[in-house]
Amino acid sequence: MKVYEDGMPEYLMAWIQKQHVFWVASAPLSIDGHVNVSTKGLRGTFHIVNSKRVWYEDMAGSGSETISHVRENGRITILFNAFEGPSRIARLHGKGTVCEFGTPQYNELLTPSDRHPGSRSIIVVDVERVSTSCGYTVPFYEFRGHRDDTYYKIAERLEKSDLTAQDEIPEKAVPEKGLREYLSTVNSKSIDGLPAITVAQDVNRGPLNPMLGTFPRIKPTSTPETRDTLGKAGMVMQIVDVRFLVGIFMGLLLSILYSRVGVALVSVKAE
Numbered sequence: 001m002k003v004y005e006d007g008m009p010e011y012l013m014a015w016i017q018k019q020h021v022f023w024v025a026s027a028p029l030s031i032d033g034h035v036n037v038s039t040k041g042l043r044g045t046f047h048i049v050n051s052k053r054v055w056y057e058d059m060a061g062s063g064s065e066t067i068s069h070v071r072e073n074g075r076i077t078i079l080f081n082a083f084e085g086p087s088r089i090a091r092l093h094g095k096g097t098v099c100e101f102g103t104p105q106y107n108e109l110l111t112p113s114d115r116h117p118g119s120r121s122i123i124v125v126d127v128e129r130v131s132t133s134c135g136y137t138v139p140f141y142e143f144r145g146h147r148d149d150t151y152y153k154i155a156e157r158l159e160k161s162d163l164t165a166q167d168e169i170p171e172k173a174v175p176e177k178g179l180r181e182y183l184s185t186v187n188s189k190s191i192d193g194l195p196a197i198t199v200a201q202d203v204n205r206g207p208l209n210p211m212l213g214t215f216p217r218i219k220p221t222s223t224p225e226t227r228d229t230l231g232k233a234g235m236v237m238q239i240v241d242v243r244f245l246v247g248i249f250m251g252l253l254l255s256i257l258y259s260r261v262g263v264a265l266v267s268v269k270a271e
Contacts, residue, residue, distance in 0.1 A: 002133045007051035012090060012132065016080055017048065020143055023079040024056075024123075026069035026096075033192045036065035043146055045116060054078070054092065055099075055109060055124040057116055060155065060183060064197060067121055068190035070096035076125055081138050089135035094127040101183075102199040118155030120183055120197060158182055 008016070021041035027033060040046070045057040056078075058067065070076055076096040082088040099105035099122040109122050162178035187197040 002131055005130045005132075007127060008048070008092070008130050009051070012130070013048050013051065015082075015088065016046075016090065019080050019082075020146070021081075022046065022056075023081075024066055025077045025079065026066050026075060028069055028190070028192055028194060029073050030192065033194075034065070034190075036063075036069065038063075038066055041146070042116065042151070052127045053124065054127065055122050057110065057119050058121040058123050059116065059151070060118045060120040060158075060179065060187060062186065063191070064120075064187040065190050066096075066123065067098050067100075067187075067196040068192070068194035070098050070123060071196070072194055076123070078125060082135055083138065083141040084143065087135040087138060089133045089138065091131045092125060092127050093129040093131070094125045097124045097126075098122075099124060100197065100199045116155075117152050117159055118179070120187060155179070 020043070021039060024038045024040060025036065027035040040056060042057075042059065045059070046054070047056065048054050066076070074095040074097070076094060078092040078094075080088075080090045080092075099109060101120050106122055109124075110119070158177070158179040161176075162180055165176075165178060183197045189196055
């Protein structure tokens with residue numbers, strides 16, 4: 001049975017924070033425009049402010065449909081599915097706001113040290129209606145863990161190109177092969193031609209480079225959830241440190257040497 005509420009109840013907020021993936025749906029006003037659904041799933045990018053407001057860190061990618069649609073009309077729906085435990089579907093219907101990377105609104109929500117490499121905007125959603133339903137048609141899926149840090153390695157490389165070029169180019173130039181160039185070309189418009197990223201291509205604003213801050217180190221995925229599902233072999237590989245193994249080896253080696261020395265001394269005394 002579908003249930004409608006004005007905001008997210010406490011139990012739903014707690015459940016949402018445990019989910020590993022969500023979907024975002026948006027559409028342009030034009031009847032000929034393309035409806036869009038995007039999958040989001042990077043850990044630590046979804047945030048709940050209160051029962052009627054959420055936001056997520058929007059990452060640079062091959063398209064920018066959500067940004068374009070939200071800029072034009074604000075309509076947005078976020079969908080969560082239960083793949084483990086009791087079945088559940090939850091939709092957050094609301095009005096979105098784009099806080100683009102390089103703006104004061106973005107910086108108010110995300111500091112350089114907390115920002116993920118490749119982050120291009122923050123999508124804030126003021127929730128107007130929450131709908132939940134059974135979700136019995138959704139099959140069970142086992143969560144094995146997040147993918148490796150390939151995305152972050154690519155994003156860091158783009159951002160480091162911007163940082164490297166900061167002292168080598170005029171202030172208003174856009175560095176080549178950097179994040180800013182990528183955003184101003186690949187992510188500048190939707191497939192329907194609606195404007196998306198704007199700050200990166202506005203040369204009058206000066207470089208975005210100082211806002212990149214310190215790149216956070218990306219750690220291998222190892223959470224209580226993933227450790228439960230990776231299996232014994234995976235757990236051993238993630239938990240055991242090479243230095244620890246070296247320490248054990250050295251301890252055994254020294255133990256053998258000391259024992260042999262002891263035996264030799266006893267032999268000498270016996271003679």
